[in-house]
Amino acid sequence: MxxxxxxxxxxxxxxxxxxxxxxxxxxxxxxxxxxxxxxxxxxxxxxxxxxxxxxxxxxxxxQGQDSPTLVVGAAESSMFAPVEHAERMLSLDNVFSPEELAEWCAKTQASAGRAVQWLLELKIDGLAISLRYEHGVLVSAATRGDGRVGEDVTVNAVQVAGIPTRLAGSGHPALVEVRGEVYIPVAAFDELNALQAAMRERVVAEMRGRGVDEERADRSAARRFPAFANPRNAASGGLRQQLDKKTGMELEAGRARLDSLRLYVHGIGAWPDPPVDSQSEVYGLLASWGLPTSPYFRTTHDIDGVLDYVAHYGEHRHDVEHEIDGVVVKVDELALHDELGATSRAPRWAIAYKYPPEQVNTKLLDIVVSVGRTGRATPFAVMEPALVAGSVVRQATLHNQEVVKAKGVLIGDTVVLRKAGDVIPEVLGPVVELRDGTERAFVMPTNCPSCGAVLAPSKEGDIDLRCPNTRSCPAQVRGRVEHIGSRGALDIEALGEVTAAALTQPSVPETPPLVTEAGLFELTLDELVPIEVIVRDGETGEEKIDEKTGEPVRRAPFRRNPSAAEKKEGLTGPQPSAQAVTLLAELEKAKTKDLWRFLVALSIRHVGPVAARALAQWFGSLEAIRAASRDELAAVDGVGGIIADSLLEWFEVDWHREIVDRWQAAGARLEIPGHPGPGAAVAAGGVLDGVTVVATGSLEGYTREGAQEAILAAGGKAASSVSKKTDFVAAGPGAGSKLGKAEELGIRIIDAAQFKILVEQGPAALHALDPDAG
Structure with a gap:
């Protein structure tokens, strides 16, 4: 409603x-x-x-006196002794758009009646804490509680890295309350969840050894060592746990949780007479006392500077070692804090800007298994649609059966769903508190849901299960046909997911037009017109049922009824649709695409655009690649032994060779016209001729393969690792160790905007913009 x-x-x-x-x-x-x-x-x-x-x-x-809009936090629990804060520990009001933030800044400056310097810092998604020091000695550590009274967590806080029991230096005040945020770094959070998963496995093994059935053992393990849904909850529980009541594995896990905690201080509470005039100076003083302050805070004198900071970390929030959910904007001048005052729950001199949510709760309706073009059987979470990070998410991969166990999710759970920017959505874990007993465990099928073959690892030690029926499993054929039409392969716009499914898994005819991809370039209108597919619901994937007949609704994508004019000319039967004509026309055009695209289209393991370009330029034809020895293949720059072995193994399979033979017989051009032959590589030319570039992390405007494509198309070498021979490293969020290696070697590092200039105009244009950059 x-x-x-x-x-x-x-x-x-x-x-x-x-x-x-x-x-x-x-x-x-x-x-x-x-x-x-x-x-x-x-x-x-x-x-x-x-x-x-x-x-x-x-x-x-x-609005009563106990309205949530007037109250901070929640009352303390009975687990810990109460601690009264010397000064109220307030919350923050929120804004959710740049316009709201700019309006708040303007109003605050008007209320101040003079120019304002703003202090900007990241809003850490952790647990607020208040540290009380008397003459430089830690007396207590308390949670926020209801803002006046919190919980005494001193016994755990003294074990947190960064919380000193005695302040460094001298001249400490008789009383000072330092406010901060306890958090778990993202990397440590992942390690913590891995430990929880290992603990669950140990519990299951012990209980199974005592004869307990598997489902009961799994449930018990999940209760004792649940997967943490997010770093904030893990941090809060870690600081508020009672280790003296734990034994055995629970104590081991509890200590690991406590060891993962970190602290950044971000303000002061009670301090009768601070010797400085601004919040930013307070941070300098706290740092001199040995307290950890965030390296990310900034000051600015204008509102545009505030908005720039917010926009920057909106794009780079995942470059920070901890989770953030926004930015805190404060008036820097301490005297103005008193002048502006506070409401019953929040100061008027500070505001929190909240980024759009990347994490929401939704219902896990089912876990279904999908088989892709490589045969891997992948469990997928099917969820109630949820709006997260700007898009509606209904499905998320769970990778394999071990990941499902590690996350501790049951079908029917309310789960925490995360989608960071444009990253693939991920189920983080269950909200265990909301379970009502109707949830059930996921059981990995033993047979392929598409063709019925027995699923098995491809080699000993593999976690992933695969369908061994690589030639004719309909799901694998569909995936390979869809891949052929993708942008990274032959780039056939008419050959997408829906068309691939119609060609390989139709409801009519019983034998699909494409049993393998070998017949793709032999398709005719006569084969396309009879095809019918079952219509499925876009949200649930369920078959749509005709209310009158009770039968599944079918659609014929490649046929239409004749028009009135056609009927006058005597045409009465079904006619090819525009979609059918377009598909065949685009397949005909695709026959003359570049050789490297055909190599990618063949779905040879490890052969992506970079290796395919190198092979095509060196050998000149698919026939020459097929005839080459391992040493000849491995010697090509950018190929190596692993790809060479993969090529040889692929061509050993008879139905693989059939694909190549039939494509060539149908007119596909599997060579570079005018190529002089193996070993005489065609010069790439272009603005990056002779330039080696490494692209790492997420570059705005480019996919991972798209960035490599751009380098290669400009005549450059797209390297996968950084070395002394590297000329540029294009780095975005998530760049990782390659960025550190580039810094160590003194190689020029460029961002997405500079990368665009480099691949379109060349190094000279980049140097012209910044001559001192090298």
């Missing part, structure tokens, strides 16, 4: 909605702060809060 605006509601309707929202918000807060459980995602929670604020603004009488 559509939500009614506050102004359209009666007081009674508004009261009912406010009470419902209050109950939801309080429940979510109690779980979040009291039990380290995230039963609702941030975006939904923020939406509830904004709606409640809207209702209370319209009807002020609805």
């Amino acid at each position: 559509a939500q009614t605006s506050g102004s359209d509601l009666t007081l009674a309707q508004a009261r009912d909605e406010a009470e419902r929202l209050t109950e939801q918000i309080v429940g979510a807060r109690d779980a979040y702060y009291g039990r380290d459980a995230e039963i609702v995602d941030d975006a939904t929670y923020d939406g509830w809060m904004r709606r409640l604020e809207e209702l209370e603004a319209r009807y002020p009488e609805l």
Whole structure:
């Protein structure tokens, strides 16, 4: 039901909605702060809060003293002794768009009545903590609690890296409260979840050894060592755990969790007379005392600088070692903090800008297994549609059966779904608190869901299971045909996922036009016209059923009924559709595509665009590649022994050779016209002739293969590793060790915008922009 605006509601309707929202918000807060459980995602929670604020603004009488809009955090639990903060530990108000943020900055500056310097810092997705020092000695460490009283977690805090029990230097105040955020770095979080998975395996093995059935053992292991859904919950639980009550494996895991914690301090609470005038100077003083301050904070005098900082980390949030969900903007001058004051829950001199959510909760409806072009059987999560990172997500890969176990998810769970920017969506783990007992474990099938062959690892030690029926498994053939039409291969726009499925897995005829890809360039209109496919629901993938007949709805993509004019000319039977004519026309054009594209289209393991270009330029024809020895293949720059072996193995298979023979017989040009022969490579030319470039990380505007394509198309060498021979390293978010190697060797590092200039205009244009860069 559509939500009614506050102004359209009666007081009674508004009261009912406010009470419902209050109950939801309080429940979510109690779980979040009291039990380290995230039963609702941030975006939904923020939406509830904004709606409640809207209702209370319209009807002020609805805002009681205990309204969630006036309260900070949640009351402390009975697990820990209470600690009263010397000064209230407030929360922050939020804004969600650059326009809202600019408006807040302008209003705050107007209220200040003078120029404002802004302090900008990343909003760490962790657990707020208050450290009380008296004469430089740590007296207590407490959680936020309800803002006035928190929980005493000192016994654990003193073991956190970065929390000193005695401050460095001298001249410490009689009392100071230092505020900070305890977090777990992303890399440590991954290691922690790996440990949890290992613990679950140990529990299952022990229980199975005692005769306990597998399902019961799995459930017990998941309760004792659940997969952590996100670093924030893992950090909160790590700081608030009671290690003295743990033994055995629980104690081992608990200590590992505590060891993973880190701290950044970001402010002060009680401090009677600070000897500095600004928040940024406070950070300098805290750092001199041995407290860890974030290296990411900045100061600026103008609102444009604020917005630039927000935009920068919106693009580079994954370059930071910890999770962030926004940016905190503060007035830097301490005197203005007192002048501007605070509401009952938040200061007026600071605001939190929240980035669009990359993590939401949704329902795991099922786990289905899909077989791809390489035969790998991959479990996929099928979920209730969820809007995350700007797009609707319904499915996410779970990789293999071991990953499903490691994540601890059950079919029917509410799960945490993450999609970081344009990255493939990922199920992080279950919200265990919301289980009601109806959930069930996933069981990996033993047979291929497409052809029925027995699934097995391709070699000893492999985790992935594969369908061995590589020649004629319909799912594998469909995947290979779709790959042939992809941009990285023959780039046939009419040959996408839907067309590939129609050609290889139709409902009619019983024998599909393509049993393997060998017949692709032999297709005729007579073969296409009879094809019918079953129509499936776009969201669920289920077959659509005709209400009248009860039969599945079918569609004939390659045929149409004759027009009136055609009927007058005597045409009465079904005619080829425009889609059929277009497909055959594009297949005909594809016969003259570059040789390297055909090499990629053959789905030879390890042969991607880079190796395919090198092979094509060196040998000049598929026939010459087929006749080459291992040493001759491996000697080609960019190929090597692994790809050489893969090529030889591929050509040993008779039905692989049949593909090449039939494509060539159908008119496919599997050679470079005018090529002088093996060993006489054709000069690439182009603006990057003789230039070696390594592309690493996520470069805006380019896929991983697209970046390599751009380098090769410009005549350059797309290297996979950084060496002294490398001329440029194009690095984006997630660049990893290659970036460090480039810095170590003094190689010029460029971003996505500079990379575009390099591949389009060459090194000279790049040097002209920045002559001092080298």
